Amino acid sequence: MLDFGIAGRKAIVCASSKGLGLGCAEALAKVGVNLVMCARTEDVLETAADMVRRKYDVSVDTVACDITTDEGRSAVIAAAGHVDILVNNAGGPPPGDFRDWSRDDWIKAIDANMLTAIDLTKRVIDPMINQKFGRIVNITSGSVKSPIPQLGMSNAARAGLTGFVAGTSRQVAKYNVTINNLLPGQFNTDRIESLIENRAKAESKPKAQIRELMENAVPAGRLGEIHEFGAACAWMCSMQASFLVGQNILLDGGNFNSTM
Secondary structure, X not given: OOOOOOOOOEEEEOOXXXXXXXXXXXXXXXXXXXXXXXXXXXXXXXXXXXXXXXXXXXXXXXXXXXXXXXXXXXXXXXXXXXXXXXXXXXXXXXXXXXXHOOHHHHHHHHHHHHHHHHHHHHHHHHHHHHHOOEEEEEEOOHHHOOOOHHHHHHHHHHHHHHHHHHHHHXXXXXXXXXXXXXXXXXXXXXXXXXXXXXXXXXXXXXXXXHHHHHHXXXXXXXXXXXXXXXXXXXXXXXXHHOOOOOOEEEEOOOOOXXXX
């Protein structure tokens, strides 16, 4: 069995009560990483944390908070103390037409999907440099490579984070601190169910038909599962991924059609 070399490390996994965040938390726990899990809804978070504790012999602390607020980020950092691994994640802004979005809508999106990750990175990066080990993985979106018209705020905010990572990752790589982005395509999560429902309403089609259309559009012929996403995240956090710097790893079943 491949040893990821991170057993006993401490990871913060944001928005990890369900969906892609939970997939990452569980995959890290599977290779022996102790966790701080956070999410807004306390009962859902505790249920997820209990599941991880039962399945894997690791410690799991929880913080019920809004990670997009300064108070939430401070609470998570305080609960973690020492941080070896940071997985940044936050729910995406709603779909719509850019003509309908106010300045406040844009600021909220940028706060959640760009500035939150940057602030958490700022809080953990120097201790990581000092200990000569750190892994930061940002869950962004396949829309960074192939923008989704109805998700304009997400496209823009996540692209901004991508630009930040491109520069910063190369400044800290020599200290064995890596920063990379993991770009999901369409996975079976609450988020995709919401997008399916919105598209079904807009096109006046049954949700089952919209799901089938989405699945057929993916070369793999299906949507992704969260454990597949989590496994990629865990590898990016491993000792074996020390030479992976400033990259955007797309996990979308081949949906983005490109030679490079």
